[in-house]
Amino acid sequence: MNMPVRTRIAPSPTGAPHVGTAYMALFNLAFARKNGGQMILRIEDTDQSRSSNESETAIMESLQWLGIEWDEGPDKDGKFGPYRQSERKNIHAQHVQILRDKGHAYPCFCTANRLKDVRSEQMAKKETPRYDGHCLHLSQEEVENKITAGEKFVIRLKVPTDGECCFTDELRGEVKIDWKQIDHQILQKSDGYPTYHLANVVDDHLMRITHVIRGEEWISSTPKHVLLYKYFDWDTPIFAHLPLLRNPDKSKLSKRKNPTGINYYRDAGFLPEVISNYLGTMGYTLPDQREIFSIEELTQSFDIRRVSLGGPIFDLAKLKWLNGRYLREKLSEKEVVERMIDWKINSGFIQKIIPHALQRLENFSDFMPLSGFLFQDYPELELSSLIGKFDASDASKLIKTCEWELEKLAPWNRHQICKLFQNLAEKEDKKLKEILPLFFQVISGESVSLPLFDSIEILGPDLARLRLRKALEFLTSEGFGLSKKGLKSLEKDYRQKYGDRID
């Protein structure tokens, strides 16, 4: 019997839509379509504390913006729903029970502190850190007593004590990992929700996923998944681990070093079809090596075996060049105008600006010089105007602190932004008036411009945050950046004054 090819993209709704998600989605889509199958979108929201509806919506909208379409998902019902893992909690719990009944999983009562100690001890002894099996040997009676006493517990996966796990990666061939390297993975958290590993395997099976195409970061936990399929007595899907997108320094693509938000590219004025085209060139070339192609063209000739395994660096310069070619070659002048109107050259956007610009206008021609920075990717900076009365290294610290704060800001509106800066001034023991000129410069590149908080709101999170980063980069290039040590002590300081969370 030939099963229809089904792939899936399984984002976690815990933040802004990420280009890495789009990258994986694109290849999953191309593969499924090429083979006459379907791609499904499944929301992996098993982390109750971090998942949000806003993020889920934003991710779906961003993928749609890029022209990536799924055949089944939370908004598009199919035969295998629901497509949101939080709505499948019972299904997961039942499957955890099956494993417990079969003796493949067991409850564990260890505290976070004990686990931490065990881990550091193992690291010190140069062993691979993993659960030591402390609760594995608890008797039935002990377990029941602890549970009735109301002790919190998790469910762990039993892992073979010796031998090795061998699985096939479609792109890399046989991969072998010692079972000794594999942790007794938690399958169900103490809040009753499953972890990724359990939910992922159960849902992939139930949703008839035939090919798991995902990031390289998952290779080392694949044995856990293989083991789960075996314990459930299910066929394993075919695995293909794609390389990870990289920063220019080759580390995994991260927002500290590169814009990673899909919305950044939208707000900075890139065409969605250029983004998906460019992502399609990451680790992949069409057989005829053409570099301008649509998702449909990518799909038509798609061959997953052509994926090259070295981690591709996301190169903004080439992306810009590609966008320029689309503007000149793929669109008519009329279309370019239309697309610009869709972007920001429209009355809706200008209306947002007018209330703040009006007091400063004498004639219309004053408008563009005043508000031009709201249409820019980022402004050019000049050292002495940027730092003003500040010491340059103090400015770096302040900007970095503000970046961390802005990273956590939600919802993104004037009121919250205002509060953020008031708080910043207070915590830094400065007057609001003293710190604002710096941020006027960071955001607008000008000393005369529109009101700061409104400008930041209009700019949106992706562009605003980028400007802080650009300012920091600029200060670094001028020799006033934060040293590694300085950053570390600033971070410590920050956690004390502003709370432990850094996004």
Next chain:
RNA sequence: GUCCCGUUCGUCUAGCCAGGUCAGGACACCGGGUUUUCAUCCCGGCAACAGGGGUUCGAAUCCCCUACGGGACGCCA
């Protein structure tokens, strides 16, 4: 630290699976031409098989070792 994955111009890559063309294209960069400037466009240039050992008449291509890079090691995904 342990394990896993990877390694062709600075960057994206073709070629590798089925060993045998000056290792090809694109971005960036440099130079020249077109253009009243700039940009576009055209032409040219720079520039790579990580290192070592095997197998072979012959290795970027197959095998082994080393180095380097990355990832994973969470009650995150």
